Amino acid sequence: MKDEQELHETQQEKPGVSRRDFLKTLTGTAAGIGISQVFNPAVIAAMKEGLKNHPVLWIQGQGCTGCSVSLLNSVEPTIAKVLLDVISLQFHPTIMASEGETALENMYRIAKEYKGKFSLVVEGAIPMAADGKYCIVGEIDHKEITMLDLTKELGEMAGSVLAVGTCAAYGGIPAAKGNVTGATGVMGVFKKYGIKTPTVNIPGCPIHPDWVIGSIVHLLTKGVPELDADGRPVLFFGENIHENCPHLDELDEGIMSASLSDPKGCRMDLGCAGPDTNADCFQRKWNSGLNWCVDNAICIGCVEPGFPDASSPFYEAK
């Protein structure tokens, strides 16, 4: 792991996110976690010095773009603010204006110019079977580039890597039983090829926008956040869904949901994977804090390394 000082040096002038925005992002709108438990004043000061123009290259493998789409749902700071004021998103296949070699040449230029400093975001799994041919991400001089090539090459050059979404973190759906593509997450590739760049797993199918923005900000201001055994920030994945579930009291009273449309009761009999799932959805909730899976139906454990096989069949009691 890189030390804080080194990561801090990747920063440049001006703050892009107000302190208020930052705190709200990290604590969630329900403000269950006090800022003092998470950051000290030095971090806040560091953030004020700013993140502007930190170069980010975002590459996509076997994914659905759902994590990128989810990131657009960021409330505070808004995605417009993130794009215009916080980071310099130099490569993102779904958003960037450029295409073809113009885009790839710019990506390689940034990677060389900011070697050891830029952040690499990986979305989607990396297929290792068939020489990586199950995911072709571009071509230069009529030679095709696979997602595996790109993950290795850029992974080695990056200052830090964020594996965004369960596919990039652990393989996710493309790595589920039955797959023939040898899909794996970033750490799987890094392990095989001996790449040691510090990596933060931000699982979720999809990710919650706060998890990504909070992790980026943490990475750039204070370095790699404290990670659990699965490489996830404890800040967002440190608590169990079931143990914090608003329906836990009902379980104690023996009130169980009769069906998926029953608003009352504990959902364990319906297959809820909350007891095996660690994430702060119970307080952060989704889409501007309006709803979440357990209140709507059940948790299917989408942030866990074994997803989907560990919780499938989803609708059978575990």
Added chain:
Amino acid sequence: MAGCKPKSEPAGSGKKIKVSIDPLTRVEGHLKAEVEVKGGVVVDARVFGGMYRGFEQILKGRDPRDAAQITQRICGVCPTAHAQASVLALDDAFGVKLTDNGRIARNLILGANFLQSHILHFYHLAALDYVNGPDVAPFVPRYEKNDIRLDKATNAVGVNQYLEALEMRKICHEMVALLGGKMPHVQGVVVGGATEIPTAKILNEYAVRFKKVKKFVEEKYLPLVYLLAGPYGDLLKCGGGHKNLISYGVFPIDSKGNTLLKSGVYTDGKFSKLDSDQIKEYVKYSFFDSGTGLHPSVGETNPNPYKKGAYSFIKAPRYNGKPHEAGPLSRVWITNPELSKTGQDTLGVKTIREIGDAAFSVLGRHVARAEETLVVANAVEQWLTEAKPGKETLVSTPIPKSAEGLGLSEAPRGALLHYVNIKNSVIENYQITSATIWNTGPMDDMGQRGAIEEALIGIPVPDPKNPVNVGRLIRSFDP
């Protein structure tokens, strides 16, 4: 600046020049385009689908109910569409009779995401082909000569709307989440109906948000699309393609299978009723060793990335042996609703069919998509009044031991088919023919190009170093 590598002399010399764009960006997934340019226009085209995940193999042996969750992960822009097609297939197999409230809740979930997807597509995927973004990444670099024709003030309007549209599409996702739990990837759409029984409070929260979105569609999105027809009028004259259209129909408006956007087929200038038995998938040029010309109910998916002569991980679906285009143009052409006031005032006609060939064009597809957004918005308004607070949305039905189900629906980007075959209460075979396959698929065994490939023919590429119109055409399909 690169972006393409002309292999020989510049256009106009009479020789063919090969231009390839890889990655073709601002689309969902991985796409490469390779065109041959002669005399300043495209004379041949190939579209390559560069990714395979294997959903159909992953689904084998699973609890059928899981399919609606797993298949949503095919597309993070339109997961609700896969959820809908999947639960229609499962409802069919399980013998479910939906409640009205269940059908309406599903429509409100899918409808909100149609609005989200069309807004996101026009502003965040396509608009940078017509508007210059701010001069910072990810809006630069661009093609050196990117053919942006808006004056400064109009361009600024475009950029402001790009930013405002980010907020609008977020609001649409909030609407989805109110009934679907979260978005992307909803929990609330399941076999038998929907899980969130709408309360008066939820419907009100939805309605408050919806009003803002509808206003944006009427006052910003539609006018901007029609405004582009001025400076980019030539783009109403190219990109027609096969001019064959297919729609499976979407948004059930009753229990009899009638839909808001109608099902139907338009082939060689003639309309016909959809007969799903006529859908076959060909794989001669696809990286699959499976049988070719098969109906999805007997479909096979055996990938072979080393297959000789193949160039895409996408199969080539055909209707009655012919390639068809799917998406908003197909649905609007087949349904033929009255155009918006902006549309009628600008075009001087009442329906899209009256503009004839101009509809089959780069901008024609954007017009159809924007018009469809309003049609869906008007329907959402209606469903909000039809939803009954507190009334059951879900019917519990046990998993059948053995059954088949077909789900025909529409994603924002086009016709979507899910087929499930259940044996011993688990999935024996699951097949998906998605919109992207209809549009971005390769040549078929008979040598007919896919929909986008054909539409690329005749597209002007006066400067092969800046093949702007290739991306414009491809993105007009929202592949």
